[in-house]
Amino acid sequence: MNRYGKRADLIVHEQQPFNAETRVAALAEGALTATSAFYVRGHGAVPEIDPASWRLRVHGLVERELDLSLATLREAFREREVTATLQCAGNRRAGLMAVRDIPGEAPWGPGATGTATWTGITLADVLTLAGPLEDGAHVGFVGADTCPEATPDQPFGGSIPVEKACRPEVLLVWGMNGEPLQPVHGAPVRVVVPGYIGARSVKWLERIEVRSSPWDGYFQHVVYRLLPEDATAGPGAGMPLGLVALNADVLSPADGETVAAGPVEVRGYAFAGGERHVARVDVSLDGGAHWSQAELLDDLGRWAWRHWRITVDLAPGEHEILVRAWDSSAATQPEDEAALWNPKGYVNNARPRVRIRAVA
Amino acid sequence: MNRYGKRADLIVHEQQPFNAETRVAALAEGALTATSAFYVRGHGAVPEIDPASWRLRVHGLVERELDLSLATLREAFREREVTATLQCAGNRRAGLMAVRDIPGEAPWGPGATGTATWTGITLADVLTLAGPLEDGAHVGFVGADTCPEATPDQPFGGSIPVEKACRPEVLLVWGMNGEPLQPVHGAPVRVVVPGYIGARSVKWLERIEVRSSPWDGYFQHVVYRLLPEDATAGPGAGMPLGLVALNADVLSPADGETVAAGPVEVRGYAFAGGERHVARVDVSLDGGAHWSQAELLDDLGRWAWRHWRITVDLAPGEHEILVRAWDSSAATQPEDEAALWNPKGYVNNARPRVRIRAVA
Numbered sequence: 139m140n141r142y143g144k145r146a147d148l149i150v151h152e153q154q155p156f157n158a159e160t161r162v163a164a165l166a167e168g169a170l171t172a173t174s175a176f177y178v179r180g181h182g183a184v185p186e187i188d189p190a191s192w193r194l195r196v197h198g199l200v201e202r203e204l205d206l207s208l209a210t211l212r213e214a215f216r217e218r219e220v221t222a223t224l225q226c227a228g229n230r231r232a233g234l235m236a237v238r239d240i241p242g243e244a245p246w247g248p249g250a251t252g253t254a255t256w257t258g259i260t261l262a263d264v265l266t267l268a269g270p271l272e273d274g275a276h277v278g279f280v281g282a283d284t285c286p287e288a289t290p291d292q293p294f295g296g297s298i299p300v301e302k303a304c305r306p307e308v309l310l311v312w313g314m315n316g317e318p319l320q321p322v323h324g325a326p327v328r329v330v331v332p333g334y335i336g337a338r339s340v341k342w343l344e345r346i347e348v349r350s351s352p353w354d355g356y357f358q359h360v361v362y363r364l365l366p367e368d369a370t371a372g373p374g375a376g377m378p379l380g381l382v383a384l385n386a387d388v389l390s391p392a393d394g395e396t397v398a399a400g401p402v403e404v405r406g407y408a409f410a411g412g413e414r415h416v417a418r419v420d421v422s423l424d425g426g427a428h429w430s431q432a433e434l435l436d437d438l439g440r441w442a443w444r445h446w447r448i449t450v451d452l453a454p455g456e457h458e459i460l461v462r463a464w465d466s467s468a469a470t471q472p473e474d475e476a477a478l479w480n481p482k483g484y485v486n487n488a489r490p491r492v493r494i495r496a497v498a
Numbered sequence: 499m500n501r502y503g504k505r506a507d508l509i510v511h512e513q514q515p516f517n518a519e520t521r522v523a524a525l526a527e528g529a530l531t532a533t534s535a536f537y538v539r540g541h542g543a544v545p546e547i548d549p550a551s552w553r554l555r556v557h558g559l560v561e562r563e564l565d566l567s568l569a570t571l572r573e574a575f576r577e578r579e580v581t582a583t584l585q586c587a588g589n590r591r592a593g594l595m596a597v598r599d600i601p602g603e604a605p606w607g608p609g610a611t612g613t614a615t616w617t618g619i620t621l622a623d624v625l626t627l628a629g630p631l632e633d634g635a636h637v638g639f640v641g642a643d644t645c646p647e648a649t650p651d652q653p654f655g656g657s658i659p660v661e662k663a664c665r666p667e668v669l670l671v672w673g674m675n676g677e678p679l680q681p682v683h684g685a686p687v688r689v690v691v692p693g694y695i696g697a698r699s700v701k702w703l704e705r706i707e708v709r710s711s712p713w714d715g716y717f718q719h720v721v722y723r724l725l726p727e728d729a730t731a732g733p734g735a736g737m738p739l740g741l742v743a744l745n746a747d748v749l750s751p752a753d754g755e756t757v758a759a760g761p762v763e764v765r766g767y768a769f770a771g772g773e774r775h776v777a778r779v780d781v782s783l784d785g786g787a788h789w790s791q792a793e794l795l796d797d798l799g800r801w802a803w804r805h806w807r808i809t810v811d812l813a814p815g816e817h818e819i820l821v822r823a824w825d826s827s828a829a830t831q832p833e834d835e836a837a838l839w840n841p842k843g844y845v846n847n848a849r850p851r852v853r854i855r856a857v858a
Contacts, residue, residue: 364828377777381827417737467741468724468845485828
């Protein structure tokens, strides 16, 4: 075991703050990702919080401010569970960095994502108790961490529209995969916002603020935004990220792998994001001239990715496996990774390609 | 005026059933599309219905069957309005037919779409009166038309998930752009399902059926589905269409047009579909190597497209204008129109290109 109870096979991009992604081989173990293998995206040191003295403050545009203990949350509200995929907005950034370097950003491969079963209560239940006022259009979350990336440093924060905040899938979570939530994943309580970028699932939650406008802290107002390729990050520059865009990648075989010629099983994941689901995954061995449909595996519900597999017959030689997912709006992924390059390296959802060699 | 009160400049693909699209010049007149220019996609003759004797039957998995007159609908429920873009799933099919012919389907250009203000009542209000039962997962709509395309002929029908059916934007409509709904657009009452393909906005509504499964009539179970390129249409084959995929096209200048060199205004539309909004529109004059951001024009609310414009400086010579829209999940359109070809010619949402010549 690594630090924070993580397996030794994680790819650690940064020790402090801790940033590590899951290897594709570990993702391929199943549609649910083991907690010990689950990716971590941190912006500050993991705060030490005593659950017994932890309080959740709910304030802003509400009829009634709240100041709640963990015991109250557990006793006053019905416990719920959701299986949801989290995905960092920087997932697959390495593909963009291969086009042109992105200094200061972690070279995430396809493992800055994972799927877990989350246990807690609905944010909606807490909001109902507080009573959002009519002009409360956004619900902000503030963590207990200290993030030196901002000047002066500030806790991580972000917001979602109140309409999303009131939906039953948005939870305040203290359990992950049937066990108590670990400190590195946000204990004692984190937010989980299914369908949104991981940055909205704020860890070490301390404060919920109902607001008239989106969160104006550094991480939502400056950082997690998609800039045009020739633009510069700055307050309000670019498009705020929120809903996850349709994405997919190959988990097996690995890029550069040598396999035995003949039937080869190709496996991967596809995630529709937002409120959409994965409707189809196509695989091509001839650069997109012909496509075959992969089998979609375990359906873990509307907030989770789909794993998929297909068996292809490979003659000895070099091959490129090209994949495209389709969502329930019949939208598919863009082709050209280079054309998706952006200064912060977010939302690389280009069709994945892996090059392999088959030997007789 | 053409038949059905339509302007003479519509492009008529078929007289019976009447199928006609709006010219791009007419779409460019404004973000709201004039009723006299609005596209029509019919599957049967326009039925003649006496509003005074018209009844709406609501049945299936409901606590209470309803049989309502138009007068009751008008008196019993609060009138609502929504501005929404409708788009035929076959919009821009001509681009796919240029790749490979699609016999028996109309060669729709980019004008099988338009935006209007719709007036009526919410479907949710009617459903509340009927009381959907717990296993009522889908809400089906049946029109009064007779569609010879099915064997034996049948009225047009389709369904949406009950969750969508209960949202406030889904209306039963009797007004369009401030005037009574015209027969060719579904009078006395049609459904309008914002964010979904036009085929769910069933015209000449007669019957609403709450069901446990999606509509199994010909037009949803066989026709409006996205097939893999080598597949054959059949019951349940392919992916059911529903949510509209992100799309865009150029309205001015027209493909093949000759313009004066110098500053040229480029205009178009972009529509995110589903619950997403258009976040950005990029325009390139060098095949996608560099992109500039267009200005997004009138915001008519979350269910309407965005018109956009940008002024580009054109030297004398041949130019290709390439466009890509982005939605609020930071997803963009696929590049390659040829790779989107499918046997029924649906959902061509490739990045649009127009070729123009600038002269000094």
